[in-house]
Structure formats: C-alpha cells, structure tokens
Amino acid sequence: MTKTNVYVKPIVKEKWHGLHKVGRAKFQDTQDTIQVLFDSQEGGLATGLTGEDELRLGTALGVDLSNKMNNEYWQDFNIKLKDQTMVFDLSNPMHELQLKVLQASKFVANSQRELDNGKFPFAKYVIFDEQQELEKEATEVAHKAKAIDIFNKLSPEKKLDVLKVYGKALQNSSQDFVYTKLFEIVEDDPTGFTRTASMPIEEIKTRALIFDLERKGIFRKKGTAYLYNDQQVGFDYQDTVQYLLNPKNQELLVKLTTDLEIRSPGISNYGNKKTSEKKIVKKVKKVASKKTTSKKSTK
Numbered sequence: 226m227t228k229t230n231v232y233v234k235p236i237v238k239e240k241w242h243g244l245h246k247v248g249r250a251k252f253q254d255t256q257d258t259i260q261v262l263f264d265s266q267e268g269g270l271a272t273g274l275t276g277e278d279e280l281r282l283g284t285a286l287g288v289d290l291s292n293k294m295n296n297e298y299w300q301d302f303n304i305k306l307k308d309q310t311m312v313f314d315l316s317n318p319m320h321e322l323q324l325k326v327l328q329a330s331k332f333v334a335n336s337q338r339e340l341d342n343g344k345f346p347f348a349k350y351v352i353f354d355e356q357q358e359l360e361k362e363a364t365e366v367a368h369k370a371k372a373i374d375i376f377n378k379l380s381p382e383k384k385l386d387v388l389k390v391y392g393k394a395l396q397n398s399s400q401d402f403v404y405t406k407l408f409e410i411v412e413d414d415p416t417g418f419t420r421t422a423s424m425p426i427e428e429i430k431t432r433a434l435i436f437d438l439e440r441k442g443i444f445r446k447k448g449t450a451y452l453y454n455d456q457q458v459g460f461d462y463q464d465t466v467q468y469l470l471n472p473k474n475q476e477l478l479v480k481l482t483t484d485l486e487i488r489s490p491g492i493s494n495y496g497n498k499k500t501s502e503k504k505i506v507k508k509v510k511k512v513a514s515k516k517t518t519s520k521k522s523t524k
Contacts, residue, residue, distance in 0.1 A: 229314075229316070229356060231313045232310050233310070234310045236340070255308065264329075269292045274292070282318050282321060286322065324352070334352065336351070336354065372422075375418070381403070390421055392436060396440070434482065435466065437485055441485060458477075
C-alpha cells in the first residue's frame with residue numbers, strides 16, 4: 226500500500242490568554258481527549274466506520290470493532306490530541322482507525338474548506354489531507370486558468386458588459402479601467418467569473434442594459450421591484466432579466482434601448498439607434514417565424 230500521510234492540526238483562535246499570537250491553541254502540556262460517543266442522529270456510536278471497515282480493520286488489529294454500546298473496546302478507546310500537528314500514516318491500521326474516529330467527531334473538521342464554510346462550529350482541530358489538498362490546489366489552478374483564458378478571449382465591448390453585470394462599471398469607463406477591474410474579479414472569484422462570462426450573449430447584454438437603465442434613471446427601484454414609467458417590469462432583479470429575455474417582451478426591450486440611447490448619445494454598448502432596433506426587431510421576427518413553423522409542423 227502506498228504510504229499516505231494525513232495531518233491533524235490544532236485550530237489556533239484568538240483567545241483571552243493570547244497564545245494565538247505565538248501560534249499556539251492551548252497551554253503547554255495540555256491535551257484534548259477524543260472518545261467514541263453515542264450519536265443520536267446515527268442511532269449508534271460515532272466510530273466513523275462502515276461495516277466493511279469494522280471487519281477489515283478489526284481483523285488487522287485483532288479486535289472487535291462492532292458498533293455496540295456494550296463493546297468494551299470502544300469504552301476504553303480514546304485519542305489524545307496535543308497542541309501540535311499529529312501525523313497519521315494510513316498504511317498503519319491503528320492510525321487509520323484513529324483517523325476514522327476523528328472524522329466522526331464534531332471537534333475535528335474534516336477539511337479546511339469545510340471548516341471555512343462553517344460546517345464544524347465546535348471544531349478544535351482540522352484534518353489536513355496532503356493528497357486532497359494537492360487535488361484542491363490543482364482544481365483551483367485549473368479554474369483560474371480557465372477563467373483567464375475566457376477573459377483573454379473577451380472583446381473590449383464584452384469585457385465592459387460583463388463588468389456592468391457585476392455593477393462595477395463607471396460612466397465612460399476607459400478600456401484600461403475595465404481591463405483592470407474585471408481582472409481583479411477573475412483573481413478573486415475565477416469560478417464565478419467563468420459562470421458569468423459564459424452566459425448567453427443575449428443575457429449578458431440584457432443584464433448590462435439593466436445596469437445602464439438604472440444608472441440613467443430610466444429604471445426605478447421600489448423595494449426589490451424594477452419600475453419603468455411607474456409600471457413594474459419585474460418583482461426583483463432576476464425576474465426583470467427573465468422578463469426582458471422573453472421574446473414576447475422584445476418591443477419593450479426596443480423601447481428601453483431607444484430611451485437609453487436618447488439619454489446617452491454615442492453610447493458604445495448598443496451602437497447606432499437604428500442598427501440596434503433593426504437587430505432586435507429581426508430577432509423578434511426570427512423567434513416568431515420559428516413559432517409559426519413549429520405550429521404548422523404539429524398540425
């Protein structure tokens with residue numbers, strides 16, 4: 226079996242004694258004792274073992290690992306954790322057993338990610354799996370590389386639109402400003418950026434349009450609702466996006482685009498007024514044509 230080391234580290238938190246300032250979680254020569262306790266949700270002992278684990282590890286160690294309240298082995302079993310990193314070698318059956326028990330304890334977070342996500346509010350220690358951490362790091366690098374690749378392929382116009390979707394564009398934003406601010410988003414949240422930048426172009430344009438309409442005062446918000454000439458377009462942002470994407474509402478989209486271009490002459494995102502109207506009307510006719518063809522084919 227390939228040797229794989231798993232590390233259990235104390236969680237250093239800010240406390241009254243100030244030991245966190247020197248990277249320690251507790252006083253010297255003190256320790257925590259982890260025991261196998263009854264778990265009401267599981268309806269048995271929190272051993273972390275499956276039936277197969279009980280048989281395999283029990284045979285290797287020569288002990289009875291059955292999940293029974295009267296099992297004397299579990300009554301005497303405990304793991305002492307000190308204020309230092311402890312190493313568990315998974316090729317060692319006892320180390321594997323101890324790690325299984327630690328994974329089942331509410332005082333030990335199963336990973337740094339789960340700890341960061343608040344899944345172990347009572348944790349005093351965290352399990353650091355070398356292989357898992359490497360896989361996690363590789364995944365994060367891959368996500369970032371993908372996001373950067375998408376970023377580099379975006380045209381300046383689409384970069385601006387995506388920045389508007391994030392609500393971070395300024396009036397008359399320069400290309401350098403857009404490039405810098407959008408790349409900061411790539412750095413901070415590559416997965417989220419990839420998801421946003423990969424939306425259908427119509428959706429990105431619509432979301433960017435909503436940003437401009439609100440900034441120019443054409444759209445007004447009342448609570449979460451978006452209003453146009455005091456008429457509700459959507460009860461919240463997502464509903465407004467979906468309403469404007471609906472082919473049935475393309476005439477309103479044309480009117481909104483026209484109003485925006487009147488208030489923002491020369492606005493680059495939507496080009497020439499007549500050109501924009503022609504494109505949108507052409508799209509409406511195309512959608513209508515598809516629906517008519519579909520109805521005829523079903524007759």
